[in-house]
Amino acid sequence: MTGPATVERPLRLYGREAELAAVNRLVGRVRAGHGGALVLTGRPGLGRTALLAQAAHAFRSSPAARSPSGGGTTVLYTRAAAPEASMPYSGLHALLYGADDEPPTDVLRSGMPPAALLGLLRSLAERGPLLVCVDDVHLWDTRSRTALGFAARRLDAPYPVGLVLTVAAHRADDPALTGLPLRQLAPLTDRAASALLDELARTGTDAVVRAELLAEAEGSPRLLHDLVATLDPDQLRGRAPLPYPLVPAEILRRAYAAYVRVLPDGVRALLLLAAAAGEAEPSGYAPVEVLLRAAAAWADTGPADLTAAEASGLLSRTDDHVRFESALLRRSVYAGEPPARRRAAHTALAAVLDGAAHRLLRLVHRACAARGVDPALADALAAAATQPHHGHRRRSAALARSAELTADSNKRAARFTAAADQARLAGDTRAARALVAQARRLPTQDGIRGQAELVHGTLALRDGPVADARETLRAAAHLLAPHHPAAAAEARLGAAEAAWSAGDPAAYLDALSPAPDAGPLGDYRTGMRAFLDGRWDQGRTALRRCIGRADSATDPALLLRAGAAALVVGDVEAANTANTRALAAARTRGTALLVPQALEHLAYSELRAGRHASAGTHAHQGLLAAHQTGQRNTAAHLHAVLALAASVSGDAEVCAEHAATALAYAAAHGLAQAAALASWALARTDLALGRMHEAAARLDPLVHPGPRQGHFAVRMLAAPCFIEAVALVGEPARGRATLARFTDWTAATADPQAPAQLDRCRALLAHPEEAGDLYLLALAHHDRAGGDFERARTELLYGKWLRRHRRPREARTHLRSALIGFENRGARAWAEQAGAELRAAGDTAGAAAPGPVAALAGLTAQQQRIARRVAEGATNREVAEHLSLSPRTVDHHLRNVFAVLGIRSRVELARLVNKTEDTERLRRTDDRETDLPAEYGESCRPYR
Missing domain, CATH: 1.10.10.10 (Winged helix-like DNA-binding domain superfamily/Winged helix DNA-binding domain)
Structure with a gap:
């Protein structure tokens, strides 16, 4: 005998080990002939119903203790119905109709006193172990809850009856359930939610999409199910854009509608006011004083209802502010109310927000309450949003509301574009794309259209095929040139950056071809063009001016360009300084979009300076920030940086994993620079592990001009590794053309490592009679330039050369120095290579003292x-x-x-x-x- 047949085998539950253990313990007790109860509580969507279904399934499928009469197991399973909450004993009636073919109508007609229910459950248990499952018991009528609680507290041997009940978090203290074991469900951990996502999206998810889904779900397994069900495979894999907003209103309404509907009217009014306040305030906080004043004027509610709203588990209070426990809760409460009621809440809030300090917020609430266009309100809102102290998110929200109230197509598009740009700077790239898409759909003048294309192209530059971004930005520059010359220059620089990422020097020069602008942008464009044209002296002069102007700059974008200019001329320390200041400025200004870029550029300059561990640390931080802000192209470059850092440590698996990710993004989005850096990292790992032929094969396409697999900015950086590889495989002739180009590049750059690397390369390709002096000259350059890792590589190569020329005593001196240098930089594979050479030279190297330090x-x-x-x-x-x-x-x-x-x-x-x-x-x-x-x-x- 079983209850309703609608309970199916549940999906695997993730992150519920403790709750499942409690359920299994109860099932085991009932199997053994004992009784017991368990109450599962938590907010909607966390899996109460799934756990209840798991309990029923476990009870039915497990071997059960038999009663003397030989009966089997029984499961009574029911879900509460809110409309029946006012009908006495309606809950028990629904439950007991599943107890037999003929429901015990005589008992139900008797009024079902608590003792009668207990007796009935015990009589049913005489046929065999019994499990009673009630979902959402808080929606039962009072008498049914009281009778069930009375019975649950008296279940014990020899009656094998178990009760598993679920109750909403705000009703977990129901007096009818007092004394029963209680399990509180928390949101899933990131690990559990990620595992669930893997099961739901079996076709795989893109890293950025994955982060978006996990953030939106906020640990709710039900919402994660719903979200994945709304997306197609291309969206999950990042090949098609995600919808905006990601969570449809219908899902939001379904998530908490029943939860909120049963609350008293005053509590619901306060919850709606708090949700409306959060709709207008990006932080989600609402001042208590404002809420209470609005509530008193609009819904005649007061502090008691606010206390009840906090007790509902939806709101929390911090000092003089309240906020929802999660953004999902707030949006669900807001979406669950009719539009007219939402507008009334905004009107009430606007009425109590007085004074100049609240001007923007007051206008936003008035805009939320408006019906249709309102040009005067739109103009006032747009004007108030120009104040920079409001922050990017708040300004974006205000400008978007202003656009919605604007009738004129040009003004409307301009305001949507400005809102998109503010959202972009705040790091909310999905919102920025959605807003600029609205602007691009409107018929507008060329200048306004150009602004929208500039924002659209800049977003594509950070996440999408860079060839598409370049064409969009070129079009933007053409549209903007007659109307906004400064914006046109910015668009041309963006197009140049896209061409740089794609490894297309001709397109890069084309993007910088118009007459140079005055000021730092003009110097940057003049200098970069001159360098690519081979006019190194002219380029150095212009870029030095650009670097010098950065001393007093506070704009993170300007500082990043100064850092890039410093790297081009080889001034690594100036690059480090500019990029560090850019990172600080981006964080101070709240410009989240530029944080991962600043970390990427800082990691580049640290790699060039030989500070590989620090570069790896900053790249890890940048990768997290890039995923949070939806910048997959930046993430690809950061994966390449991490591969390069791992190539120094000699960790081949880590290097391969980061390189593979970078190469996958590079292939999809045309990122030639990221691909070249990742390939260089793999080749450097080959060098560390002594795989010289493999290294030479990887590096060959990277160091030669032409449309192969390299990148013009990486070509000379990888040249020393290529020359080393071909020399050590006995094919020095392959490296002579590369050496000639590297010689010219060294003369043009101020890179502190370049002179030492040049002499090392010359030594590798030189006649034996000349090689020794060249190695010593390289070491002398290292003495002036510093850099343990590059010096250790030179010491290693010189030591190898000395050993092979039968000078073991001198070889041991340099090989010991190489070993120490590699160990100081954590370059384990390189250190092992140096140790092997040292042993071959007749020494025993690196014997560690016993103990924990040696073990690690x-x-x-x-x-x-x-x-x-x-x-x-x-x-x-x-x-x-x-x-x-x-x-x-x-x-x-x-x-x-x-x-x-x-x-x-x-x-x-x-x-x-x-x-x-x-x-x-x-x-x-x-x-x-x-x-x-x-x-x-x-x-x-x-x-x-």
Whole structure:
């Protein structure tokens, strides 16, 4: 005998291990002949119903204890119906109609006192174990809830009856359920939600789309199901744009409509006012004083209703402000009310927002309450939105409202475009695309159309095929030139940047071909064009002026161009300074869009300076910011930077993973620069591992001019690696043309490493009688330029040359220096190569002292990072997100860590890492003691 047949086998539940364990314990108790109860609570969409279905399925499918009469298991399963909440015993009536072919109508007619229900459940249990499942019991009538709670508190052996109930979070303290075991469902963790998404979207998801879905779902498994169901495979894979807004209004209304509908009218009014306030305020906060004044004037509600709204679990209060527990809750409450009621709430809020400080917010609420166009209100709102202190998000929202109230097509398009640009700067690229799409659909004058195309092209430059972005920006420049020369110049620079990313020097020069502008943009364009034309002296002069003007600049975009100019002329320290200031300016101004770009440029300059670990750190931060702001092209470049950093550490798997991601994006969006950097990283890993033929094959297309697979800005950076590879495979003739070009480039650049790299390359291709002196000259240049990694590479090559020319004693000196240099930079694979050469030269290199420090030293740099994060308690998924890896790669590294360290558990790993850190702290203390001047005597040593 079973209950209703509508309960099907549930999907796998993610992130509910504790709740499933509680359900299984109850099922086990009932199987063993005992009774019990469990109440599951939480806000809608978190999986209460799915857990209830899981309980019913587990009970039916598990081997159950048999009653003396030989009966089987029984499941009574019902969902509460809100319309019947006022009908006495309607809940029990619905439940017990599933108890038998003939419902116990005599018992129901008797009024079902609590004791009668308990007796009935016990009599049903005599046939076999019984499980009662009630979904949304808070919607039952009071008498049914009271009778069920009374019975639940008295279930015990020898009656195998179990009760599993679900209740909304705001009704979890119902007196009828007092004393029953309670389980509170929290939103899914990122790891659990990501695993659920993998199951739902079996065709795969793009990284940016994945981040959007997880952010919108806010840990709600039901919403994640609904979102994936609304998208097609191309949208999930990032091949087609996502809808805006991502969550349709119908899904929002369905998510919380029943939850809010049962609340008292005063509480609902306050919730709507708070939701309307959040609709106009990007932060989502609403002042308590404003809410209460609006509520008193509009709905005759007061502090008691606000307290009840907080008790509902929807609102939380911080000091003098309230906000919804999540943006999803707020949007759902707002979408669930009729338009007229929403307009009334905005009118009430506008009426109590007085004074100049609230002018913009007051106008936004008036706009939300307006019906149809209102030119005067639109003009006032647009004027108020010009104030920069409001922030990009608030200005975007105000300009969008202004556009909606505007009748004139040109003004309307201009305001949608301005709103899109503000959303873009705030990092909300989906909103920016949606807004500029509205502008582009309107018939407008050329100048206004050009502004819209400029915003559209700039967005495409960061996320999309760069060839498309270039053409859009070229069109924008043509439209803007007669009306807005400065904006036209900006569009031309954007088109040039797209051509640069695509590796098209002719298109780059074409984009910079119009007469140069005065000021820093003019110097930048003049200098970059001159460099690509081979007029290096003229280019250097113009770019130096551009760099000099950045000393007093605060605009992050201007500082980024100064940093790029500094890299072109080879002034690495000036590039670091400009890019660091650009990052600080972007963060200070709240210009979220430029943060990942600033981190990308800073990582480039740090790579050029030889600070690979710092470059990797900034690239990881930039990758997270790029995903958050929907900039996949920037993400591709950052993956390439991370591949380059991994090529120094010699971690081939990490390098390959980041390079593969960069190459995949590059292929889809035409990012020749990212592809060249990723290929260079793979080749440098080949060099570190001694795979010279593979390195030469990868580098060959990167270092030669022509439409192959390289990039004009990467060609000379990769040249030393190519010359090294072909020389070591015995084909020096292949490198002579590249050496000639690298010689010219070194003369034109101020790159501090270039002279040393040039002499190293000359030594590799030189006659044996000349090579030794060239290596020494290269080392002398390294002494002036610094840079442990490049110097160590020169020492390694010189040491190899000395050993092969039967000078082992000298070879050992340079190979030891190379080994130390590589170890200082965490370049494990390179250090192993140097150690092997050192042993071949008759020395034993790098024997580590026993102990925990030596044990961790046996790990690669990436393995050490993973080990330390795991030791801190992070899960594999959290480590993967922190290091921008896949969970599969983290799992692989962790297994290798356990194997290298000879341990079997995370607990052992945590102990070893902690012991290592203690040892390091003690060593540093000893070092400080040793550094004390001798005259201070032993009495000045620190106590231990």
